[in-house]
Amino acid sequence: MASTPLGEDNYPEPVMDAGRGAAGIWRVVLLGLGLVLIATAFSLFGDRIPPEAVMAFVGILAVAGVFFLFGLVAGLFRFSSTDSRRTLSNAVVDSLPFGTVIADREGKITYVNQHYGNFPGAVNNGVPVGVPRLFAGHADAGEAIYRLSRAAKDGRNAMEDIRVPGGLGGSQAEAGRVFWYRVAVRPLPETDETRKALVSWTIEDITRDRENNETAFRDLQRAIDYLDHSPSGFFSADAHGRIQYLNSTLADWLGYDLAEFNSGQLDLKDIVRGDGASLLMRGRGDGEIRTEIIDIDLVRRNGTALPVRLLHRAARLADGELGETRTLVLDMSNAPDSEEELRAAEVRFSRFFNDTPFAIATLDGQGRIMRTNAPFGRIFRWSGEEKSLEMRALQELVGEASRDKLGRALADAIAQRTEVEPVDALLSVEGDHAVRLYISTSETSAGSPEQVNVYALDMTDQRKLEAQFAQSQKMQAVGQLAGGVAHDFNNLLTAIIGFSDLLLLKHKPGDPSFNELMQIKQNANRAAGLTRQLLAFSRRQTLRPQVLELPLIVDDLTVLLKRMIGDKNVLSVEHGRNIWPVRADVVQLEQVIINLVVNARDAMPNGGSITIRTSNVTEADTAGMKFEGMIAADYVLIDVEDTGTGMSTEVLEKIFEPFFTTKELGKGTGLGLSTVYGIVKQTEGYIYPVSTVGVGTTFKIFLPRYVPTAEETAAKAAVAAAPAKDLTGQERILLVEDEESVRAFSARALKATGYEVFEADGGEEALEVLEDLDYEVDLIISDVVMPEMDGPTMLKVIREKMPNLKIIFVSGYAEESVRRDIEDDQSVDFLPKPYSLDQINSKVKEVLRRLDKEG
Helix, strand or coil: CCCEEEECCCCCCCCCCCHHHHHHHHHHHHHHHHHHHHHHHHCCCCCCCHHHHHHHHHHHHHHHHHHHHHHHHHHHCCCCCCCCCCHHHHHHCCCCCCCEEEEEECCCCCECCHHHHHHCCCCCCCCCHHHHHHHCCCCCHHHHHHHHHHHHHHHCCCEEEEEEEEECCCCCCCCCEEEEEEEEEEECCCCCCCCCCCEEEEECHHHHHHHHHHHHHHHHHHHHHHHHHCCCCCEEECCCCCEECHHHHHHHCCCCCCHHHHCCCCCCHHECCCCCCHHHHHCCCCCEEEEEEEEEEEEEECCCEEEEEEECCCCEECCECCCCCCEEEEEEECCCCCCCCCHHHHHHHHHHHCCCCCCCEEEEECCEEECCHHHHHHHCCCCCHHHHHHCEEEHHCCCHHHHHHHHHHHHHHCCCCHHHEEEEEEEECCCCCCEEEEECCCCCCCCCCCCCCEEECCCCHHHHHHHHHHHHHHHHHHHHHHHHHHHHHHHHHHHHHHHHHHHHCCCCCCCHHHHHHHHHHHHHHHHHHHHHHHHHHCCCCCEEEEEEHHHHHHHHHHHHHHHHHCCCCEEEEEECCCCCCEEHHHHHHHHHHHHHHHHHHHCCCCCCEEEEEEEEEEEHHHCCCCCCCCCCCCCEEEEEEEEECCHHHHHHHHCCCCCCCCCCCCCCCHHHCHHHHHHHHCCEEEEEEEEEEEEEEEEEEECCCCCCCHHHHHHHHHHHHCCCCCCCCCCCCEEECCHHHHHHHHHHHHHHCCCCEECCCCCHHHHHHHHCCCCCCCEEEEEECCCCCCCCHHHHHHHHHCCCCEEEEECCHHHHHHHHCCCCCCCCCEEEEECHHHHHHHHHHHHHHHHHHHH
């Protein structure tokens, strides 16, 4: 297709379809040749052609001619010429306010509008040129035109703003001016008329818009520069107290680099000392804009104070929300000497008034609030909006239980009684906010409405600490009681288990009494497990990591857990297949599961279901998990899931912090989950809560999979294959135990294996027995806690005569706590209660064998 120049009627002449015009000419030529051939045939062979055929042919031609004449008159046919009619699409393109070129993807022009022709260089010798050629002589446009040409060939939308010094055509008059053109290309859909892919190029002169924008930007920069270098500071904050703008003067005063300041980076509390930020966040409830004069201290970046006067404007929007604030800052640290002394004193007092750590308010004779300082709004959760409508009585801000007492104190102050007792009160706002109010008569001039001064101290944190201290004392007393009970109970269990072992030596599996004796021993061992839990609660349990099978531990706890959660809750346990072993302390692990189940119960006040699951998690599985800090490895997973109230994100972030609790005051110490977290971490595991409010919570505990080493496997196999140990001996042993039943069992157990045993019921008697034996004993087995003289004190006395004596301390308390009471713990071994016949004999044999090797 070829392009045509612009027509004389200010519209571009349409470009003809050359293929279609050639086809029409050839059809006319062929029709003429056909008629010539027929005429020649009639002239040469007229005598051979029947007259009827000639007449018929002439008749047909006559009829066809008449038909086409009528069609031409009626408008059914019209003659075509090289000038096509101007179509609606042409009119639309011509009316566009920017230059438009319709071309194919190779750049061959199909149509251009008059606006394009007005650009200098757009028409060459009466023929329009393409957009790439129009910008060909301008180096700054090269890259942009290349990108646009690629987009045209690919059939993509693209747009570029092109900078051309001097403009298109390079006018000498404006050679120093920079012109901007916005050039865009977009593909056009194919139609029956075009039958090929076309693109639309548009070019628009945006020089004036760019110049207007640059002028506006320069004006804005000039205004900002004026504000930045004004002799006073200025800042603006949003409704949340985030500083949106800070001028250079104030930034210099406060020590901030303005180049590093970003909107919202600083809060009012970062630059305003104390509770002064609350004064700047007030606004009128009716939405009216007001300007306040506030004398206050700002905080420099280095922490020093800057005394200033603020001209502060704040407004509330129609919907009640606080709008943005505007604040002018005057530096009062270098106030002119000529300023009135009275005003200077007023400024100093205002700063002091707002910077105090306690709340201050002045009341009128009816107890209504007249004036407050900044901490008052923080402590009483009061915005001060009512001051613009109707003054509010102080009694309305405290709880009902304290209002009468406060009313009497106010009446005493108004009556100018010298002694007014302070009032402890809870605030009426939501939550347990406690204050102590000191009330005095206001020394004001006659006629002043301010008659009472109120000073309020925030006692909320102190009350919480007192409650936590009382709770901790209660827990400590309970722990001491539990430890004492467990200690005495361990003595009983030692005797029960020991005598059961002695009877089992006489009654073999075939004996009728064997099953009853085994039941006694098994139930005693279960009781020993409960004792371990009591000692763990009192933090006096010996902690011994061992290889555990989690499903067995969970199943053993099921009966206890079902009693703890009550009848309205359902407990279910699900175990995966072939659960891997873990290495942990069984008592610690039981404490973790119990604490989590108790928390789940408390989260379901109306009842629900608790599910405990165990499963294996491979290293590949953990690699795809999003839990922060967890190292990819093989773990055994314990899920404790409930259908309770769930926890919000804010609570989840704090649940493992000590003393944090969501329970009511006095119903929780906040130590349960922190203890659980510590135990899991000590076991080198991980714990993560997953919770949805209203749905429930799942605690996921990942414990490392235990894989025994080759040495451990070999040692275990050697122990299994080794013959039974020889537990007999002939050494002299002194047994010191104040509990007669434990001493009797232990003496019989040692005598049955051949040892010579001497007994004492306390430390004093043990010293007498040793003196009678001339201190010739091989080993002493002693209880730790005994009346009159305990085990560590006895050992200290014996060391003077027998410095190399071996001793075994037995106790139900933790080995660590026992060793802390021993000044010199050399040659001291430990045997926890309750112990069985085999355990005491094995321990004695182990210690004596080691003594023989050292000797």
